[in-house]
Amino acid sequence: MDQQTGLMSLNMSPFDLSPGPEGSGSGGGPSGASQQYVPQGAAYQCPPEQQSFGYANLDASYLFPTGAGGEPGAYLPAAGTVCDQTDTKDVIEELCPVCGDKVSGYHYGLLTCESCKGFFKRTVQNKKVYTCVAERACHIDKTQRKRCPFCRFQKCLDVGMKLEGEFKYIYKSNCFSAVRADRMRGGRNKFGPMYKRDRARKLQMMRQRQIAVQTLRGSLGDNGLVLGFSSPYAAVPVKQEIQIPQVSSLTSSPESSPGPALLAAQPQPPQPPPPPAHDKWEAHSPHSASPDAFAFDAPATAAATPSSTAEPTSTETLRVSPMIREFVQTIDDREWQNSLFGLLQSQTYNQCEVDLFELMCKVLDQNLFSQVDWARNTVFFKYLKVDDQMKLLQHSWSDMLVLDHLHQRMHNGLPDETTLHNGQKFDLLCLGLLGVPSLADHFNELQNKLAELKFDVPDYICVKFLLLLNPEVRGIVNVKCVRDGYQTVQAALLDYTLTCYPTIQDKFGKLVMVVPEIHALAARGEEHLYQRHCAGQAPTQTLLMEMLHAKRK
DNA sequence: ACTCAAGGCCAG
DNA sequence: CTGGCCTTGAGT
Numbered sequence: 001m002d003q004q005t006g007l008m009s010l011n012m013s014p015f016d017l018s019p020g021p022e023g024s025g026s027g028g029g030p031s032g033a034s035q036q037y038v039p040q041g042a043a044y045q046c047p048p049e050q051q052s053f054g055y056a057n058l059d060a061s062y063l064f065p066t067g068a069g070g071e072p073g074a075y076l077p078a079a080g081t082v083c084d085q086t087d088t089k090d091v092i093e094e095l096c097p098v099c100g101d102k103v104s105g106y107h108y109g110l111l112t113c114e115s116c117k118g119f120f121k122r123t124v125q126n127k128k129v130y131t132c133v134a135e136r137a138c139h140i141d142k143t144q145r146k147r148c149p150f151c152r153f154q155k156c157l158d159v160g161m162k163l164e165g166e167f168k169y170i171y172k173s174n175c176f177s178a179v180r181a182d183r184m185r186g187g188r189n190k191f192g193p194m195y196k197r198d199r200a201r202k203l204q205m206m207r208q209r210q211i212a213v214q215t216l217r218g219s220l221g222d223n224g225l226v227l228g229f230s231s232p233y234a235a236v237p238v239k240q241e242i243q244i245p246q247v248s249s250l251t252s253s254p255e256s257s258p259g260p261a262l263l264a265a266q267p268q269p270p271q272p273p274p275p276p277a278h279d280k281w282e283a284h285s286p287h288s289a290s291p292d293a294f295a296f297d298a299p300a301t302a303a304a305t306p307s308s309t310a311e312p313t314s315t316e317t318l319r320v321s322p323m324i325r326e327f328v329q330t331i332d333d334r335e336w337q338n339s340l341f342g343l344l345q346s347q348t349y350n351q352c353e354v355d356l357f358e359l360m361c362k363v364l365d366q367n368l369f370s371q372v373d374w375a376r377n378t379v380f381f382k383y384l385k386v387d388d389q390m391k392l393l394q395h396s397w398s399d400m401l402v403l404d405h406l407h408q409r410m411h412n413g414l415p416d417e418t419t420l421h422n423g424q425k426f427d428l429l430c431l432g433l434l435g436v437p438s439l440a441d442h443f444n445e446l447q448n449k450l451a452e453l454k455f456d457v458p459d460y461i462c463v464k465f466l467l468l469l470n471p472e473v474r475g476i477v478n479v480k481c482v483r484d485g486y487q488t489v490q491a492a493l494l495d496y497t498l499t500c501y502p503t504i505q506d507k508f509g510k511l512v513m514v515v516p517e518i519h520a521l522a523a524r525g526e527e528h529l530y531q532r533h534c535a536g537q538a539p540t541q542t543l544l545m546e547m548l549h550a551k552r553k
Numbered sequence: 554a555c556t557c558a559a560g561g562c563c564a565g
Numbered sequence: 566c567t568g569g570c571c572t573t574g575a576g577t
Contacts, residue, residue, distance in 0.1 A: 106558065115568045185560045185573045
């Protein structure tokens with residue numbers, strides 16, 4: 001089960017530039033010059049026990065936080081509750097997610113320390129290119145953060161520090177940025193509200209990921225979801241990447257340069273994410289508040305098949321049960337797409353070539369986290385005991401990933417492919433196929449079937465609940481609660497389909513029939529991911545891998 | 554007027 | 566190069 005041996009050799013990537021010994025002391029190169037920073041003692045290698053995991057983010061305590069009384073899951077706070085409990089002061093006293101030093105405030109989207117703020121700023125502004133002489137997995141902490149800027153910067157990105165321009169997708173304006181292309185001083189960015197909102201969610205999540213790593217390092221297997229790892233050092237991610245050598249020191253004007261100054265070296269501008277089309281279904285609603293909702297791309301397939309007769313009309317929409325309306329409100333597709341493209345951008349930032357499979361795993365992992373986040377805050381689920389929650393999630397996570405992708409594709413026009421920051425093409429569809437390209441036909445068939453049924457957002461969210469609240473899952477303690485939830489959703493879906501799609505014969509029945517198909521597809525994906533993981537090709541210590549192991553226990 | 558997250562400065 | 570402190574200035 002241990003992949004370590006095989007991997008160690010693989011890790012010696014032919015793309016690794018072995019940096020010559022270069023004094024680390026005086027005289028930083030002029031701004032914009034290509035640099036290879038070599039940690040003191042040119043051949044410094046991280047001792048294994050100091051290596052951090054490339055994308056370690058496993059954290060059972062995040063998934064299932066214990067209440068104050070230590071009674072896990074007796075009551076899981078609803079969304080926002082955690083937020084409210086997290087006082088600003090407390091947060092400020094947190095540790096920098098990059099190095100663990102004292103946080104000095106929000107910098108580039110995260111609470112970080114002053115030094116990492118400065119480091120991140122210098123790196124981005126001066127287009128620094130670093131090289132890691134070890135395995136690109138150096139442990140970064142307060143005392144060692146200077147040793148490997150490559151890994152430090154990578155960690156900055158991994159924990160979520162924002163490059164210039166990333167917020168544009170959210171706020172549609174050039175004036176918000178993290179590192180500012182125009183170097184304008186002063187002023188306050190406009191994502192203050194986002195900082196506040198994210199304080200307890202994203203940031204806490206990231207932070208806890210870091211903590212989880214440390215916990216795991218100490219006691220692997222004690223407290224996690226499932227811990228099937230033979231070694232925390234097994235399968236250091238295989239990556240073939242080179243940092244982009246400095247081409248020129250373009251001075252970019254804020255107007256003309258939409259992206260980070262670092263874009264100078266990239267073959268083509270970053271492809272903006274497709275407009276977040278979250279409100280497709282809501283767009284039909286007379287209550288649709290934002291005109292923006294209509295500005296989004298029309299759904300790929302639904303638009304192709306005009307469905308004036310079958311789609312719910314405004315009046316029918318009004319008859320939708322409040323529960324389903326509430327369900328729909330739990331969906332945050334904007335967030336989904338923002339994190340997707342945010343991750344894709346940050347992971348390919350300053351990289352010539354990244355391992356696309358590894359990247360896909362990272363995206364899936366992130367999706368999984370939002371999946372859990374979503375589930376944790378939903379009715380029916382959040383009152384269950386942790387053990388039950390775990391079992392339900394372990395059983396349905398891949399199904400939900402597949403379903404989500406179908407939803408993103410059908411209702412938000414998610415394209416099949418996107419061009420990464422570094423020019424590589426990333427197969428978005430693969431996310432829905434859980435990495436198995438040969439499932440594409442099956443996936444498309446499924447999608448067509450759903451399109452024929454005029455599968456819409458309420459359908460989607462109901463089916464998602466049906467996947468999650470599966471009373472058949474073995475070992476559930478509170479089966480009644482799960483079954484009640486399942487049946488309630490089932491009834492709501494039936495009612496919805498009858499009310500809003502009376503012309504589609506047995507839409508409900510047909511939708512239910514699709515569930516096993518989704519499951520079959522997801523199962524094949526899981527198997528594939530597991531195999532790749534065993535072959536050492538997938539990042540370890542991720543929630544994704546945890547889930548894969550969980551089922552096999 | 555105050556806040557606070559940007560960029561800038563410069564001793565080490 | 567690093568990181569602590571300073572300056573700036575839009576938002577509140």
